[in-house]
Every structure is written in structure tokens, then in C-alpha cells.
Amino acid sequence: MAKSTQWPVRLIVTEEDGTTRARVELDTGTRSLTGHGRARCNPEDPDVPVIGDELAAGRAMKDLAGQLIRLADHDLAGVGAAPPGHERRTLYGWADELA
Template sequence: MAKTTEWPVRLVLTEEDGTTRARAELDTGTRTLTGHGRARCNPADPDVPVIGDELAAGRAMKDLAGQLIKLADRDLAGVGAAPPGHERHALYGWTDELA
């Protein structure tokens, strides 16, 4: 049987002094997760507010996506579905471990 679930995401953008901040709030019905993102205009670049909005929003959603993956990994481990010793490595960013 098919199932459809809707998880609303609220994205709030604020800009002050050349810095745009974004907050992405996800409500799954059982928990709420919040992702954060920030973008700062380089003083040498032209001030185009929509670019700051796009970058900050994208970074907030990327943060939120990372939180969802970590949550799913913990839930899989909790029901014994994760392979032993399995640890998902970030697809981006720096890590202090060798893959």
C-alpha cells in the first residue's frame, strides 16, 4: 500500500551588516530539527542580497540534511540494521579521520 507523508520545512532568512543567516526548521510530526547557514558578502564584491539568501539557505538545508542522515544512522543502529563498525563519512567538509 502506498503511503504519503509530508514534512513541512520553514526557512527563515535574516540579513544584517552584509551577513545573511538562515534557519531551516523541519517538523516530522515526532521531532523538530533545525539547520543553520550563514553567508557573508565579501567587501570587494557587489552586494547582491539574493546571492546571500541562496548561499545561507543552501547551507542551512545542507546542515539539516546532515542531521537527518545522522539520525537515520542512529535509528538503523538502534534496530540492529547497521553493519557492525559502520560509520558514515561526510561527503563534504573536513574530517580528522582517514577514510
């Protein structure tokens, strides 16, 4: 049986003082999630606003995608279908500083 679902997504991009911020809002009908992204123009680079928009928006969508994957992992575990285990990396050097 085929099923089609639409989830509205809203992307807001703002720029101020060389920093571009993006917020992407997703409404699944049962949950609302918000992703955030930011980009800053290096003072030595040419000012091309569309690049900041693209970077900030892409980072916001990546943040949202990570939230969706974590939510799906949590929901899978809740029904007894735990996702594959994540390999834990060994930290070297200043591990206490990273904790």
C-alpha cells in the same frame, strides 16, 4: 502499499551588516530539527542580496540534511541494521589542534 507523508519546513532568512543568516525548521510529527546557515558578502564583491540568501539557505538545508542522515544512521543502529562504516582519515601535521 503506497504511503504519503508531509513534513512542514519553514525557512527564515535575515540579513544584517553584510551577513545573511538562514534557519530551516523541520517538523516530522515526532521530532523537530533546525538547520543553520550563514553567508557573508566580501567587501570587494558587488552586493547582490539574493546570492547571500541562496548561500545561507543552501547551507542551512545542508546542515539539516546532515542531521537527518545522522538521525537515520542512529535509528538504523537501534534496530540492528547499522549503516556502513565510515572510513577514518589519518591526520597529518597539527592533528592535536584539530581534535
